[in-house]
Amino acid sequence: MSKIYRLEHIEKVFLSGDDKVEVLKDITLEINTGESVAIVGASGSGKSTLLHIMGALDYPTKGRIFFKDKNIGLFSEKQKACFRNQKIGFVFQFHHLLPEFSVLENVAMPGIIRGLSKSRIFSLAKEALSMVGLEEFSRPVSVLSGGEKQRVAIARAIVLEPEVILADEPTGNLDEANGVKVGNLLCHLNKELGTTLVVVTHNHTLASLMQKTYQLKLGELHAL
Numbered sequence: 001m002s003k004i005y006r007l008e009h010i011e012k013v014f015l016s017g018d019d020k021v022e023v024l025k026d027i028t029l030e031i032n033t034g035e036s037v038a039i040v041g042a043s044g045s046g047k048s049t050l051l052h053i054m055g056a057l058d059y060p061t062k063g064r065i066f067f068k069d070k071n072i073g074l075f076s077e078k079q080k081a082c083f084r085n086q087k088i089g090f091v092f093q094f095h096h097l098l099p100e101f102s103v104l105e106n107v108a109m110p111g112i113i114r115g116l117s118k119s120r121i122f123s124l125a126k127e128a129l130s131m132v133g134l135e136e137f138s139r140p141v142s143v144l145s146g147g148e149k150q151r152v153a154i155a156r157a158i159v160l161e162p163e164v165i166l167a168d169e170p171t172g173n174l175d176e177a178n179g180v181k182v183g184n185l186l187c188h189l190n191k192e193l194g195t196t197l198v199v200v201t202h203n204h205t206l207a208s209l210m211q212k213t214y215q216l217k218l219g220e221l222h223a224l
């Protein structure tokens, strides 16, 4: 089975005034292509920090992180931006959609950033929206329910067929019923499209849907 991620002895220290906060101490982790993985842990244990490092939104203080044998730590800022746009689909707790834009325009955004033609972008966006079960493309995002917004965010994450979805508390802002729907949708995409899925969550039901679960505790990662 091929590895999509290899993290070697990752450490992350934040400086807060004169204090040093050692958030990640010695994280070693391998993730197979197509795998689904949950990362759980107490609030402040470093889950988001680890996910940000995996998405090249942040960098480790020490250690190396490889994406399919490419050392992300050696990427220039431009290469990192390209990596994020081409390989990763991000889903956040607070979806970060553009409220005044329509559902279709929001999902089209990554394609616009990549510079695809308008007709290609909109056909990809419609395909992604049908995968998440949304049909009304022209409504502004501001009028949608929380569950619908999260489905739009997932459509936006998958629109360019990323190799990995990195989801940070994707159900954190939803009621239980919508949380279950979003969890099932992410698992469906993982199985149908073979997209590797890494989910950071407090939600044990969501974590139980993943093939593997790791817990972050005192800066260390343990398989559960």
Ligand SMILES: Nc1ncnc2c1ncn2[C@@H]1O[C@H](COP(=O)(O)OP(=O)(O)OP(=O)(O)O)[C@@H](O)[C@H]1O
Pocket (backbone or CB within 6 Å): 014, 015, 016, 021, 023, 041, 042, 043, 044, 045, 046, 047, 048, 049, 050
């Ligand atoms: N940019 C930063 N500067 C200083 N400290 C930071 C920074 N980002 C995160 N931290 C600290 O790192 C620790 C881990 O934060 P992180 O957001 O990764 O935790 P988490 O496990 O995702 O928490 P939660 O479940 O509450 O979202 C926290 O103590 C946080 O205050």
